[in-house]
Amino acid sequence: MAVNIPTRRLGGIDFDATVLALGCWAFGGAAWGGQEDADSLAAMQAAAEAGINHFDTAQGYGDGRSERLVGDFLQGRRDVFVATKFFVDEPTTAAALAAVETSRERLRMDCIHLFYIHWPRTGVDLRPVMEGLEQARAAGKIAGIGVSNFSPEQMEQVMQVGRIDAHQFCYNMYWRFAEREVIPFCRQHQIGTVTYSSIAQGILTGKFGPQPSFPEGDHRPGTVLFSPEVYPHLYAATEELKALAAETGRDLVQLVIRWTAEQPGIDSVLVGARNAAQVRDNAGAFDGEVPAEVLARMTAISDEAMSHVPDVGNIFRFYP
């Protein structure tokens, strides 16, 4: 059943996209210890039924498998805002144009709503790539251009030759470094903001114990959040959040999504899901009111947890 999820426009893109967005990384299978296509399709169906109309995928998610599944689900329907991303191997205009064609084919879309540069490349000038994306926009093949994991300086460089509509970055109660510079920069330049790993890759559901285990091939044990120096603090904070959720009679993940959406300067909150049940659970975040006092107590728990998290650039320790 559809719930009342607020919508936003990202940058200059003419589409009202729901604040809660479906992350489709796990649909690729790789990096998540395997995934059944039937579960991914059911997750998208549940999202559409719950009124979530913003789906986020990437060329790199299972080497195209996630994009193809999104295309299978959509079958040409136009009521879903589709964002995808490509990784820059070759920083040229031609490579950017070719990447747009790859995604259009896999998604079976004439015009993709939002096309992101997935990661910056250290010391590489990405202006030729931006020029290619502007050409694709002018040709009606993409409606919006996004960047992901960029610093303000990296955004400034590509903005010399094009318009950024959205920036996607890691942001959750245990990873708030974007508050310092990235979010203020986006607000100043009317760039839509999209958070990823918004529930700390599952930690903020409260389902993991003090020593979480994962299927083989799941990338999460290698991330900063699950590292032995950091995770015990996050586990302790999550136990506190769980007690607060129980006191308020709300599901923890719903409170967390709501807290994230309420932070200043946040437009979209991406949450990944493996199946329909998780999507339905997450979609309930926008039911009813959450008192300001509860949000403030959550912030206090987040502040304390953050004091134990090192700012190493990104949760993956990935520096392309």
Ligand SMILES: NC(=O)c1ccc[n+]([C@@H]2O[C@H](COP(=O)([O-])OP(=O)(O)OC[C@H]3O[C@@H](n4cnc5c(N)ncnc54)[C@H](OP(=O)(O)O)[C@@H]3O)[C@@H](O)[C@H]2O)c1
């Ligand atoms: N731009 C980038 O560089 C970048 C990087 C990362 C992610 N992203 C995007 O952001 C999206 C979200 O980030 P993410 O997938 O890293 O992390 P996330 O949204 O914080 O966590 C998603 C995972 O949490 C678990 N989960 C979700 N809802 C749940 C529920 N209700 N109950 C229990 N478990 C639940 C699921 O995994 P399990 O069931 O296996 O625990 C799910 O795959 C991705 O799908 C992707 O689209 C982008």
